[in-house]
Amino acid sequence: MKILAINPGSTSTKIAVYENEKRLFVKTFYHSIETLSPFPTINSQYEFRKELILAELKKEDVLFLFDAVVGRGGLLKPIPSGVYEVNETMLKDLRNASMQHASNLGGLLAEDISRSIPGCKAYIADPVVVDELEDVARISGLPMLPRVSIFHALNHKAVGRKYARSINKNYEKMNLVIAHLGGGISVAAHRCGRVIDVNNALNGSGPFSPERAGTLSARALAELCFSGKYSLQEIDKMICGKGGVMAHLGTTDMPAVIKKINDGDANAELIVDAMIYTVAKEIGSMCVSLRGNVDAIILTGGIAYNSYCVDRLIGQIDFLAPIHIFPGEDEMEALAFNALEALQGNIVCKVYN
Numbered sequence: 001m002k003i004l005a006i007n008p009g010s011t012s013t014k015i016a017v018y019e020n021e022k023r024l025f026v027k028t029f030y031h032s033i034e035t036l037s038p039f040p041t042i043n044s045q046y047e048f049r050k051e052l053i054l055a056e057l058k059k060e061d062v063l064f065l066f067d068a069v070v071g072r073g074g075l076l077k078p079i080p081s082g083v084y085e086v087n088e089t090m091l092k093d094l095r096n097a098s099m100q101h102a103s104n105l106g107g108l109l110a111e112d113i114s115r116s117i118p119g120c121k122a123y124i125a126d127p128v129v130v131d132e133l134e135d136v137a138r139i140s141g142l143p144m145l146p147r148v149s150i151f152h153a154l155n156h157k158a159v160g161r162k163y164a165r166s167i168n169k170n171y172e173k174m175n176l177v178i179a180h181l182g183g184g185i186s187v188a189a190h191r192c193g194r195v196i197d198v199n200n201a202l203n204g205s206g207p208f209s210p211e212r213a214g215t216l217s218a219r220a221l222a223e224l225c226f227s228g229k230y231s232l233q234e235i236d237k238m239i240c241g242k243g244g245v246m247a248h249l250g251t252t253d254m255p256a257v258i259k260k261i262n263d264g265d266a267n268a269e270l271i272v273d274a275m276i277y278t279v280a281k282e283i284g285s286m287c288v289s290l291r292g293n294v295d296a297i298i299l300t301g302g303i304a305y306n307s308y309c310v311d312r313l314i315g316q317i318d319f320l321a322p323i324h325i326f327p328g329e330d331e332m333e334a335l336a337f338n339a340l341e342a343l344q345g346n347i348v349c350k351v352y353n
């Protein structure tokens with residue numbers, strides 16, 4: 001079985017081709033701010049990203065050989081974890097998503113490319129809107145603003161399963177707290193294979209991150225909104241894109257920030273320590289969601305490569321449960337393996353409606 005996986009990110013498009021479980025090639029196209037600035041919306045980047053992918057596949061001579069094309073899915077309606085065959089309802093919701101997110105292009109590109117290949121399936125797997133919250137975790141202090149599950153579901157699930165396999169256990173029988181530490185940060189309580197609580201990593205809840213503001217004072221934010229100084233778009237950017245470390249230090253490049261700290265920048269040190277402190281508190285809170293019954297805490301995402309951040313974080317949470325580090329992310333492999341399982345009939349595809 002040959003599978004094409006597509007993962008559109010805010011500043012990159014990653015593609016990978018798999019023959020069953022073997023990766024044949026992977027390619028990351030980085031998109032500079034200058035390249036993307038002519039596009040007013042994420043959806044308007046569609047043709048640009050599609051042409052890049054098709055040109056690469058032609059170069060590799062694999063264009064018409066796929067059994068499935070699988071894309072990272074976007075801001076759909078909340079859905080259970082799993083693999084979904086792309087259908088008309090999904091395409092419509094991806095085109096009209098209420099928020100911009102690069103992963104909205106994943107399902108659209110998968111369907112478009114698969115259409116010209118006879119018998120080829122189009123899938124998405126574990127999109128950012130995977131929702132397995134317990135009822136109590138949905139309720140906020142305002143009925144009209146319930147808590148919402150938006151997080152790095154694909155990598156959370158892949159890393160949870162990988163850790164369980166590494167100790168010959170079943171992910172569905174374990175209790176894990178997983179923290180994805182990337183440009184955005186999500187911390188989730190996984191109880192027996194279900195994410196019963198997680199911060200909304202996109203929309204201002206939980207820890208602050210390299211580019212997101214995390215939980216803010218509601219009243220102070222309301223005052224900012226009504227100050228007349230900012231548009232909704234500008235406030236949106238403060239919450240997601242230009243918040244967090246970016247707002248304090250003008251960069252999301254954590255290795256560069258750590259270098260500043262090593263060169264004696266006390267303010268950079270304070271900001272990174274503060275970010276780590278918010279992550280540690282969120283991890284503690286997810287341990288409470290699991291009533292202290294936690295088999296392991298797993299740290300993943302780009303920042304998990306960095307010993308400064310990881311050591312400080314561990315220093316604050318090591319009394320809670322054993323900690324394991326899975327740096328980076330496994331999203332391409334997770335997409336391809338999910339598609340392979342669906343093609344082979346080992347899992348039943350879910351229907352989006």
Ligand SMILES: Nc1ncnc2c1ncn2[C@@H]1O[C@H](COP(=O)(O)OP(=O)(O)OP(=O)(O)O)[C@@H](O)[C@H]1O
Pocket residue numbers: 009152181182183184185210252253254255301302303304305306328329
């Ligand atoms: N070796 C490293 N040491 C420290 N930080 C790193 C390292 N590599 C990447 N990062 C930081 O991790 C963040 C990006 O992480 P990652 O690549 O997991 O996320 P992303 O795909 O950009 O965003 P997200 O994870 O929110 O989808 C950036 O802030 C980057 O500076």
Ligand SMILES: CCCC(=O)O
Pocket residue numbers: 128150151152183184185186201202
């Ligand atoms: C929260 C979902 C993925 C991301 O944009 O960081």
